[in-house]
Amino acid sequence: MTHYWKIIYRTGEEDWGTKEVIINNEQYKLIQNALIGGEDFIVLKDKPSIKRTSIVSISEADDIVTEYQRQGLKIDGLLEPVNKPLEIGSKGVRIS
Numbered sequence: 356m357t358h359y360w361k362i363i364y365r366t367g368e369e370d371w372g373t374k375e376v377i378i379n380n381e382q383y384k385l386i387q388n389a390l391i392g393g394e395d396f397i398v399l400k401d402k403p404s405i406k407r408t409s410i411v412s413i414s415e416a417d418d419i420v421t422e423y424q425r426q427g428l429k430i431d432g433l434l435e436p437v438n439k440p441l442e443i444g445s446k447g448v449r450i451s
Contacts, residue, residue, distance in 0.1 A: 358383075361416035365409040376402055377416050377430055386413075 358380040366372045378386070382399050389397055390407065397405045423430055 359416040359420045360413055361419060362386075362405065362413050363411040364405050365411060373411060374403070376405075377420065378402065383413070 360378050360380070360383045361375055362378060363373050363375045366374050378399070382402070385399065386397050395407050397407065397410075420430065
């Protein structure tokens, strides 16, 4: 099973607004190694660059991704929406 993680980070030094990004377990391991190695910036393909000091938290996000999949939502760079029934009739279910 793939595990997912949510990173919450500050968007500016004076602005205390935050953003979040969901990453997969492989990306999480790369970030862990970068942080342990003392890197100042985290840069992953198809994700925003994040400064080490702007990271507020990193937490498990399996439940969030599961809910997104249940709703048929797409997470850019991570997963496509699951197929959802479009109609249920006397002849069965049509899947998109």
